[in-house]
Amino acid sequence: MTRSRLLPLLVALAALGACAQGPTLDQRLSTFVGRGEADLVAALGVPVRTYEAEGRRFLQFEQRRNLLVASPLAAPYGPWGPRYGYWAPPPSYVQASCDLTFALRDQRVESFSYRGEACG
Template sequence: MSRLRSVPLLLALAACASQTPQAFDQRMTGFVGKPEAELVAGLGVPTRSYEADGRRLLQWDFVQPSSAPAVYPSIGLGFGSFGFGRGGGSGVGVGTGLGFGLGGGAAPQGCSVVFETRGGTVQSFNRNGPGCVA
């Protein structure tokens, strides 16, 4: 039974391990030799394009969220009031606190990929940026 519980953990670790620049390159290499229309269908509309000397350059800009959590100090301030009904007392409370927040993550990482096409067929690609992982 405990082996069955560890299967999702192993699958999650395998997914994280596959996020490498080499895996990204392998995914992008799949578009080389394919029609430009298939490239656009797979990646969406390019951010920019440039044409010169019979070739066309298509650029995509991607942003990968960082997987590292961000830990940051925080200060809190609270106000409150309470009452005890007829004949009782009432009061107002003020409190402060200091703690550490956990969330968000580090800054997202960018990735820029430029594909070269000639005659409507993808010839090659070039990537740049730390977010180029698949």
């Protein structure tokens, strides 16, 4: 292949690679279905809560992340243009969480669920 034909092909492949995403949370968690409790704890750590009901055992794991939130860019502007002498407030941190719950029957993961703004 000539160099002039190879360059557009490489650019297209690079663009496709940039769009590629890793596995979703559902895909990552579904690998635990059918595995034992010890495998789950080895991978995710000790659960924060456990509960047993109707022959099932529920294990809940918590994940917390601190996210940096920048101040809005429009803040230094008023209705008549820029506000001179105004400094935008510094960025701040917020805590985002994701709670994972696994249901086990006969010591094997049967299903899972999750909730929170940091899941994904």
